[in-house]
Amino acid sequence: MMIGIEDVEAARERIAGRVRHTPVIALDQLQRPVETMAPVTLKLELLQVTGSFKARGAMNCFLGLPAEKVKNGIVAASGGNHGLAVARTAYVAGVPATIFVPSGVSPAKVVKMRAWQADVRIVGDVFGETNEAALAFTAEHDAAYIHPFADPLVVAGQGTLGLEILEDLPEMDTIIVAIGGGGLMSGLSTAIRAKRPGVRIIGVEPAACPSLSRGKFAYDFGDAGHLLPLMKMHTLGSNFQPPGFHSAGLRYHGMAPLVSHVMELGLMEARSYHQSKIFEAGILFARTEGILPAPEANHAIRGAIDEALRCRTEGRSEVILFNLCGHGHFDMHAYLDHAEGKLRDIDYDEGELAKSLATLPLEQVAAA
């Protein structure tokens, strides 16, 4: 699945007036404790009513599909934020939404989806099981299934965030984004590479689920139930179960094909952090700027702080932007665990990785 800048521009027109154009703001407090002169700016995407940027993709997908396809409603499988976005889109459009969520989902997210009249079904312990249930339901009810990163309309919708940044920030050296399945990065890198190719793009992921930094670039299933088609992407193996860490939106065994391709071309960078490091960054951000970020956003904040520190060491002033992709109000238990010293930093060891990669479909064919 590939999209072009024209798809992102069409998405921008389609969702105009329905999804917020969020502000880019310059921070003046975060720099003080890290004593750097590099201006750090952020895209305040937590201002979307759904609490994250996911609103863009869901709305563009709904409006871009033929009316006939969505008349029986829209369906999603999600750890939370994509589900919220699909629920909100359906509510505004007046069609039914059915959202399949894993049992560990934040209860606050479920309450909000139900407030928007979504039929929320708590299924299974892991994302793969919820996805299977969602696909089965979609087929039975002839509804439209909205995938968070494999659907070109979703990806083009997420890319509108990049167009807004380029418009609002004429000077920018580096953009830093938390990456999970890679839907946002697919759209964003399409917009940035087309319009301002000199900008450095950095994707940040959890050390406990490092699909882009440590995964193999190979054909793999998009889901644990093996119902979705094979995709060429960076993958840790579709049977990989990420160990427990707090960042539901970043728990996925693979990385979107478009992001994987951009990475292979050397057009972006990837890095990963342990959760203690990203929560420290989130708390520093909460103290300096007053906002408690989503654990996913803490990955980008950590990346931005490290880039600002690099500028200090090198005596340079660069404009660094990160995406404040969501607020932390759904994730209080994660902050409690952090405060009580209960977070564990989990490394994904080479032995586990090799075992998981041996299950890749083409490896199995080669071994047979």
Ligand SMILES: Cc1ncc(COP(=O)(O)O)c(C=O)c1O
């Ligand atoms: C708040 C938040 N940030 C970042 C991400 C990662 O986005 P993507 O899967 O498009 O890489 C997610 C995904 O659910 C999310 O909920």
